[in-house]
Amino acid sequence: MPAGRKRQGAPxxxxxxxxxLRAAARLFVEKGFGATTTRDIAEAVGMRSGSPFYxxxxxxxxxxxxxxxxLETGYRRLQAAIEGIADPEQRLRVMIRTHLGNLLEGxxxxxxxxxxxxxxxxxxxxxxxxxxxxxxxxxxxxxDELAISGRLRSSARPLRLFLxxxxxxxxxxxxxxxxxxxxxxxxxxxxxxxx
Amino acid sequence: MPAGRKRQGAPxxxxxxxxxLRAAARLFVEKGFGATTTRDIAEAVGMRSGSPFYxxxxxxxxxxxxxxxxLETGYRRLQAAIEGIADPEQRLRVMIRTHLGNLLEGxxxxxxxxxxxxxxxxxxxxxxxxxxxxxxxxxxxxxDELAISGRLRSSARPLRLFLxxxxxxxxxxxxxxxxxxxxxxxxxxxxxxxx
DNA sequence: CCTACCGATCGGTAGG
DNA sequence: CCTACCGATCGGTAGG
Numbered sequence: 113m114p115a116g117r118k119r120q121g122a123p124x125x126x127x128x129x130x131x132x133l134r135a136a137a138r139l140f141v142e143k144g145f146g147a148t149t150t151r152d153i154a155e156a157v158g159m160r161s162g163s164p165f166y167x168x169x170x171x172x173x174x175x176x177x178x179x180x181x182x183l184e185t186g187y188r189r190l191q192a193a194i195e196g197i198a199d200p201e202q203r204l205r206v207m208i209r210t211h212l213g214n215l216l217e218g219x220x221x222x223x224x225x226x227x228x229x230x231x232x233x234x235x236x237x238x239x240x241x242x243x244x245x246x247x248x249x250x251x252x253x254x255x256d257e258l259a260i261s262g263r264l265r266s267s268a269r270p271l272r273l274f275l276x277x278x279x280x281x282x283x284x285x286x287x288x289x290x291x292x293x294x295x296x297x298x299x300x301x302x303x304x305x306x307x
Numbered sequence: 308m309p310a311g312r313k314r315q316g317a318p319x320x321x322x323x324x325x326x327x328l329r330a331a332a333r334l335f336v337e338k339g340f341g342a343t344t345t346r347d348i349a350e351a352v353g354m355r356s357g358s359p360f361y362x363x364x365x366x367x368x369x370x371x372x373x374x375x376x377x378l379e380t381g382y383r384r385l386q387a388a389i390e391g392i393a394d395p396e397q398r399l400r401v402m403i404r405t406h407l408g409n410l411l412e413g414x415x416x417x418x419x420x421x422x423x424x425x426x427x428x429x430x431x432x433x434x435x436x437x438x439x440x441x442x443x444x445x446x447x448x449x450x451d452e453l454a455i456s457g458r459l460r461s462s463a464r465p466l467r468l469f470l471x472x473x474x475x476x477x478x479x480x481x482x483x484x485x486x487x488x489x490x491x492x493x494x495x496x497x498x499x500x501x502x
Numbered sequence: 503c504c505t506a507c508c509g510a511t512c513g514g515t516a517g518g
Numbered sequence: 519c520c521t522a523c524c525g526a527t528c529g530g531t532a533g534g
Contacts, residue, residue: 128519144426146341150513163519165514226479227422231339268495270487273480274473281472292465300463304499323503345529358503360530 129167131157133178137220145175145231175228176236182221183243186214190250200257201306207254209298211279216286216294223283251275258306265307275305324362326352328373332415340370340426370423371431377416378438381409385445395452396501402449404493406474411481411489418478446470453501460502470500 135156139148150171151161168174193210197203215222225244229237251272259267278301286297330351334343345366346356363369388405392398410417420439424432446467454462473496481492 142425144339144341144423146339146343147426148341149511151511160520161512162514162521162523166519169514171513228339230337231342266495266499270492270495271499273476274496274499277473277476278469279472281468281476285468297465300461300465301469304461304466304469344527346527355504356528357505357507357530361503364530366529 128157128159132159132164132167132174133181134219134221136174137178137182137224140175140178140228140231141220141223145171145228150174172233172236175231176239178221179225179228179232179236179240180243182218182225183240183247185218186211186222187243187247187250189214190247194250200254200261201263203254204258204305205298205302207251208275208279208301209294212282212294212298215280215283216288226280226283263307265305271305275301278304323352323354327354327359327362327369328376329414329416331369332373332377332419335370335373335423335426336415336418340423345369367428367431370426371434373416374420374423374427374431374435375438377413377420378435378442380413381406381417382438382442382445384409385442389445395449395456396458398449399453399500400493400497402446403470403474403496404489407477407489407493410475410478411483421475421478458502460500466500470496473499 132153136148136153139152139156142148143152150164153174154161154164164174168177190207190210193206194203197206225240229240232240255264255272255275258264264271282297286292327348331343331348334347334351337343338347345359348369349356349359359369363372385402385405388401389398392401420435424435427435450459450467450470453459459466477492481487
């Protein structure tokens with residue numbers, strides 16, 4: 113039986129809701145949305161089976177909330193990282209490194225975004241797409257800037273998609289102890305793109 | 308009610324088993340393994356709920372069989388496509404194009420391989436990894452050949468991983484009517500890698 | 503491959 | 519947030 117249950121009232125644990133979001137993200141990535149039960153999630157944070165529904169209306173709602181929170185965190189980090197960087201080459205390098213950080217150092221919310229959008233219902237998918245669009249626009253504008261001044265290796269259309277492929281796929285093979293640091297990966301990807 | 312059920316004995320439908328494999332692959336990609344029921348799969352080929360278990364011992368078994376079949380088909384196509392191509396640059400180009408074909412023109416078995424290995428049990432995962440290894444080795448040897456003669460843009464370690472990222476990620480954005488053909492994607496990816 | 507069925511599990515709720 | 523619970527669904531099986 114879970115020994116970690118605490119009395120209420122201790123001000124040290126403010127946000128059980130966020131505990132649920134993080135546990136859900138991790139489990140959805142590990143086992144998939146369909147194979148994760150709301151009981152798994154409850155148990156992961158030391159709750160009883162019915163209690164997640166005090167915080168979220170449904171399992172779908174939990175998925176959607178975790179995704180939106182992940183996207184907004186990632187976007188905030190990206191904006192903070194590139195603030196004030198005028199040179200587009202340097203800005204791209206920082207964006208790539210930050211994106212890898214979002215993906216590989218976070219709490220699984222970014223990988224979940226990549227591989228569980230199919231589990232969202234139609235309404236949720238539209239909501240996510242709107243938030244994701246902001247993230248994409250930041251990239252497109254930096255890439256456009258580089259393309260205009262001829263500093264990209266190729267201005268062909270699929271370049272941005274190739275870049276996201278390279279970076280996002282790393283969530284499938286990256287291991288923290290794998291002998292390849294995030295900085296090294298970021299540098300190699302940047303070099304491949306720049307002329 | 309499904310109108311498509313047929314009497315047995317007509318020699319035209321030999322392989323109900325393969326129908327199941329194809330339907331399962333498509334559904335696993337669309338909804339995920341956990342969210343797909345064996346009833347969904349049965350219905351997709353016009354069977355009753357219990358009948359898939361005449362062909363496969365379990366849902367896990369169905370997943371494993373579909374993956375192994377997909378891998379072997381893909382490997383056969385790759386070998387057939389590069390047979391007799393001596394120039395490694397041209398060979399790489401053909402491999403890339405063939406891989407995209409496996410991924411985007413097949414019957415969903417390749418995309419399933421990319422995104423549902425987590426749903427396999429440990430034994431199945433090991434079995435798949437062994438078959439997948441053969442596929443990877445074909446790539447590595449061509450890339451090595453190019454690296455030695457200095458024809459790769461970068462000989463850094465993550466290059467093969469970047470390449471698979473670019474290609475595999477296309478299963479997330481490619482649309483047959485999207486104005487970008489498989490040949491164009493393949494050419495763009497090849498150019499990005501070659502010096 | 504169908505019929506008929508079982509035990510287990512799951513998302514979700516009422517009431518406190 | 520827990521207790522206690524419900525209806526529905528699911529993977530799988532026996533017997534033909």
